[in-house]
Amino acid sequence: MPTLLPTASLKLALYLAAMGWHIVPLSPTSKRPLANCPRCHSTARPGSTHPIETCPCLPTGRWCHGVHAATTDPARLSTWWQRQPDAVPGVAAGPSGxxxxxxxxxxxxxxxxxxxxxxxxxxxxxxxxxxxxxxxxxxxxxxxxxxxxxxxxxxxxxxxxxxxxxxxxxxxxxxxxxxxxxxxxxxxxxxxxxxxxxxxxxxxxxxxxxxxxxxxxxxxxxxxxxxxxxxxxxxxxxxxxxAPTPTQPRPSPTLRRERCYGAPAAYLTTVLTRGAAHLATLTDGRQRALSALAYHVGGLLAWSGLPEHQVSAHLITAGESSGLPTRLATRIVHRALLRGVRAPLPPPPMPVT
Ligand SMILES: [Zn+2]
Ligand SMILES: [Zn+2]
Structure with a gap:
């Protein structure tokens, strides 16, 4: 016999949070995180994100930065649901372990x-x-x-x-x-x-x-x-x-100088996963953001050594997870990735390892 869970959203959120599930408020219709405040929205583009640790909004009881705001703090959860009583609780997977x-x-x-x-x-x-x-x-x-x-x-x-x-x-x-x-x-x-x-x-x-x-x-x-x-x-x-893995060693002389083999693959994986996390926080402009991400990733694909089908699948999943229909996400990714592959970017400066 399964446990009977509280039906009211806040009670359910508090119940799960008490057991270590990190809760993020979602829209009951779109099932996506509630929108950022205008200030965080304008800084949430890839590359210009302010770190969540210094975001002034969370301590004041806002829910900016989507899943990154997830918490088990009952006071914060209560404030959120006071502000948005019809929000529904989502669970941030990683923070909840x-x-x-x-x-x-x-x-x-x-x-x-x-x-x-x-x-x-x-x-x-x-x-x-x-x-x-x-x-x-x-x-x-x-x-x-x-x-x-x-x-x-x-x-x-x-x-x-x-x-x-x-x-x-x-x-x-x-x-x-x-x-x-x-x-x-x-x-x-x-x-x-x-x-x-x-x-x-x-x-x-x-x-x-x-x-x-x-x-x-x-x-x-x-x-x-x-x-x-x-x-x-x-x-x-x-x-x-x-875990994307490189397909084959690359004979490029610049890469041979890398002390850490596989760094380009790791770099592109980070770009991909950050981009996916960013997409998940968006309510508007998801198609444009997915297209921009796929184009950027396409430009670095050859350098990274990652297999195109794997990268493409990750991008499509990121689009789907942001709420875009599969067919649309697939079309955007294929088109933008191809454009990116045709316009290779210079390798970015790598952090010293
Ligand atoms: Zn904010
Ligand atoms: Zn912020």
């Missing part, structure tokens, strides 16, 4: 090439699942497939140690909240498979128990005070798809 597997149940067509498109980075050629594609309709099915391929008996074991907090979403999907692996997932965002998004770091999900204009995120199982750890095989998969 959690990782969210977001299993969708959209009525999307299967990938054009299911053998390579269902589970990114895993070739399913010859797998019996390909003979029964009609059985794969949601992210839950994709996760079950991944579990079989990678040796997990079931996507979420029922032993308390590995049992996630599970909610069902108004659109028929599921959220699995796990304790994050100890590896650095501070900025992670990725696709584990078709209709499965990973949200960690400065990314967020609707809090268990939240009611938005589309319905309630119902708690089904799991211990809110102590969500289970990812089973080892699943932690490995999450880390695999959220």
């Amino acid at each position: 959690l990782v969210l597997l977001d299993l969708d149940a959209h009525d999307d067509p299967l990938p054009a090439d299911p053998a390579t498109g269902l589970l990114p980075g895993i070739d399913l050629t010859g797998d019996p699942a390909l003979a029964e594609l009609a059985r794969i309709r949601t992210g839950l099915h994709t996760l079950t497939l991944l579990a079989r391929v990678r040796g997990g008996p079931h996507p979420w074991p029922t032993t308390p140690e590995h049992q996630p907090v599970v909610t069902t979403t108004p659109s028929g999907g599921r959220h699995l909240w796990y304790r994050a692996p100890s590896a650095n997932l501070r900025q992670a965002l990725g696709k584990l498979g078709w209709q499965i998004d990973i949200k960690a770091g400065w990314n967020y999900g609707l809090a268990p128990g939240t009611t938005t204009s589309t319905g309630t995120y119902r708690l089904r199982s799991g211990d809110l005070a102590s969500p289970g750890r990812l089973p080892e095989w699943l932690a490995h998969e999450v880390l695999r798809v959220t």
